[in-house]
Amino acid sequence: xxxxxxxxxxxxxxxxxxxxxxxxxxxxxxxxxxxxxxxxxxxxxxxxxxxxxxxxxxxxxxxxxxxxxxxxxxxxxxxxxxxxxxxxxxxxxxxxxxxxxxxxxxxxxxxxxxxxxxxxxxxxxxxxxxxxxxxxxxxxxxxxxxxxxxxxxxxxxxxxxxxxxxxxxxxxxxxxxxxxxxxxxxxxxxxxxxxxxxxxxxxxxxxxxxxxxxxxxxxxxxxxxxxxxxxxxxxxxxxxxxxxxxxxxxxxxxxxxxxxxxxxxxxxxxxxxxxxx
Amino acid sequence: xxxxxxxxxxxxxxxxxxxxxxxxxxxxxxxxxxxxxxxxxxxxxxxxxxxxxxxxxxxxxxxxxxxxxxxxxxxxxxxxxxxxxxxxxxxxxxxxxxxxxxxxxxxxxxxxxxxxxxxxxxxxxxxxxxxxxxxxxxxxxxx
Numbered sequence: 001x002x003x004x005x006x007x008x009x010x011x012x013x014x015x016x017x018x019x020x021x022x023x024x025x026x027x028x029x030x031x032x033x034x035x036x037x038x039x040x041x042x043x044x045x046x047x048x049x050x051x052x053x054x055x056x057x058x059x060x061x062x063x064x065x066x067x068x069x070x071x072x073x074x075x076x077x078x079x080x081x082x083x084x085x086x087x088x089x090x091x092x093x094x095x096x097x098x099x100x101x102x103x104x105x106x107x108x109x110x111x112x113x114x115x116x117x118x119x120x121x122x123x124x125x126x127x128x129x130x131x132x133x134x135x136x137x138x139x140x141x142x143x144x145x146x147x148x149x150x151x152x153x154x155x156x157x158x159x160x161x162x163x164x165x166x167x168x169x170x171x172x173x174x175x176x177x178x179x180x181x182x183x184x185x186x187x188x189x190x191x192x193x194x195x196x197x198x199x200x201x202x203x204x205x206x207x208x209x210x211x212x213x214x215x216x217x218x219x220x221x222x223x224x225x226x227x228x229x230x231x232x233x234x235x236x237x238x239x240x241x242x243x244x245x246x247x248x249x250x251x252x253x254x255x256x257x258x259x260x261x262x263x264x265x266x267x268x269x270x271x272x273x274x275x276x277x
Numbered sequence: 278x279x280x281x282x283x284x285x286x287x288x289x290x291x292x293x294x295x296x297x298x299x300x301x302x303x304x305x306x307x308x309x310x311x312x313x314x315x316x317x318x319x320x321x322x323x324x325x326x327x328x329x330x331x332x333x334x335x336x337x338x339x340x341x342x343x344x345x346x347x348x349x350x351x352x353x354x355x356x357x358x359x360x361x362x363x364x365x366x367x368x369x370x371x372x373x374x375x376x377x378x379x380x381x382x383x384x385x386x387x388x389x390x391x392x393x394x395x396x397x398x399x400x401x402x403x404x405x406x407x408x409x410x411x412x413x414x415x416x417x418x419x420x
Contacts, residue, residue: 004335042342053374060316060380064309074304078388085410097321137399141301186352206381207407213378214414220347224370225339228327231374 003225004116011229012041014054018237023244024257025198027179028234030114033107034264037277042226044277048175049221052213055177057231058238059206066199073141076154077188077203079165084182084204087168088211095173097217101267105273107174110264110275114260129242133157134263138168142195152193160190164204172212177205304391311387315380322361323373330366354416375415380409 001009013035021028029051036047066072086260130140132154140153154160163185167178179201184196215221270277351371358397360368389404 001339002336003331003339006339007331024369038380040341042341045344046341049372053377056377056381057316057319060312064312067305067309070302070305072305074308074388075301075400078385078400078407081385081407082403084406089410089414092418106313106360113412138301207411209413210381211414214411214416215418216376217347217378217415218352218418219279220345220352220413222352222371222374223341223347224351224367224374225330225334226341228330232327 006040006088007229010226011037011233013039014230014233015237015240016076018045018058018234018239018256019241019244020237020253021234022238022241024118024250024253027058027177028174028237029058029180030111030180031260032230032234034111035174036226036230036267037104038264038267038271044104045219045221046104046223049213049216049223050227051175052209052216053222053227054173054231054234055076055171055175056206056213057235059177059202059209061235062202062208062238063176066202068236069144069199071143071199072158072168072203073139073143073192073200074203075137075141076192076196077138077200079137079139079157080200081188081204081207082176083161083164084171084208085211087097087165088171088172088208089168089215090165091169091172092212092215094169098173100277101272104268104277105175108272110174110176111261111268112168114180115261118254118258118261119182121201131155131157141196143193152196153191155190155191160185163189168208168211172206172215174248179205182260192260197264208235241266303389307387307391308384312380315376315383319373319376319380321373322376323370326361326366326368326370330370331362333366334377378415382408382415385411390398 014032017031017035020031022024030050032054033044033047036042036050039224075092089183134140134154134157141150142149142151144150145149155262163181167181167185170176171178179198182201182204183197186200187194192200213222228276301337346352347358350360350368354375357368357371361372365382385404385408389401389408391405392400
């Protein structure tokens with residue numbers, strides 16, 4: 001395939017991924033590696049590198065509007081980043097010792113978990129009494145919700161911290177943002193309001209990915225020629241997707257997302273079992 | 278960057294204030310500016326290098342199916358800077374990607390500086406740890 005054709009094809013695929021991700025709010029990044037490896041035959045290491053770069057781009061680009069709306073909690077982000085970046089470095093180091101087929105199997109499992117997560121709806125009530133660590137580190141905050149300025153506190157910080165370590169590992173191993181795990185930890189375990197969880201997760205994703213991206217850069221996982229259409233496509237798609245939000249039916253999109261993700265998971269598992277990575 | 282529709286405001290909420298942000302939000306405007314600027318700089322290099330690369334090598338065949346690591350010019354900071362200075366398109370593009378990786382790292386550095394200025398001991402420790410981990414990744418992690 002020539003560079004031009006490849007660039008346009010990958011750019012188009014990345015565009016769709018970015019659009020789907022921003023319209024469902026579930027992060028299109030998770031389909032990038034499967035699509036690159038399955039449809040374009042890219043080696044999984046190059047795919048992970050390109051995906052990681054795209055994740056940094058979308059996270060860094062999306063954070064400023066959320067910050068300006070006041071939903072992000074930078075102190076929680078700063079604290080949990082200790083766990084996510086440690087996890088990311090650990091994951092990046094472990095990755096050298098894992099066979100690509102094994103990484104692909106783990107990816108398939110995470111895809112299925114993402115599909116399950118996207119079908120779960122519900123906003124548990126925000127925590128009102130902080131635990132000791134939440135109080136000492138002044139993690140609570142105020143955000144402007146539908147009811148006006150609302151105060152919230154943070155609880156079960158140690159467990160949230162541990163989950164973030166796992167999220168960091170996954171992010172490095174698979175080249176994803178792990179937004180799913182991060183939101184899960186903040187929303188359900190630590191009791192943060194949903195908007196704060198999602199925006200703070202976005203805030204942390206870039207830093208988490210940067211920790212492993214540096215390592216992968218030195219290992220040659222990040223190929224500029226491959227990363228270029230991926231990054232341009234995802235950013236363009238995500239921007240277009242956020243413009244179209246008011247016209248879309250989120251429910252049917254999430255269903256589409258789930259179907260796509262499950263199909264990719266099955267394909268990846270199948271290919272991994274045949275030693276195709 | 279994105280022009281997503283803002284959430285509808287309830288009738289009784291106060292209009293957006295222009296008073297200085299409360300202490301815990303003081304760093305936020307600076308972080309926003311830094312992130313936007315970083316993305317712009319990264320985009321400039323990446324677009325220049327990427328388009329240039331596309332034009333020069335348009336009909337070359339590409340194959341990413343076999344992993345062969347990266348060339349020294351594209352996987353070391355020194356190599357990337359050298360290559361970009363010589364206007365090698367791939368290195369220029371890679372420089373953009375490095376700037377992109379560096380942006381969240383700079384953001385942590387900015388927060389650290391802010392916590393030092395506020396003498397916030399707990400968060401000085403917290404951000405220093407993250408900052409060191411990030412610096413290790415991008416500068417010292419061997420192949």
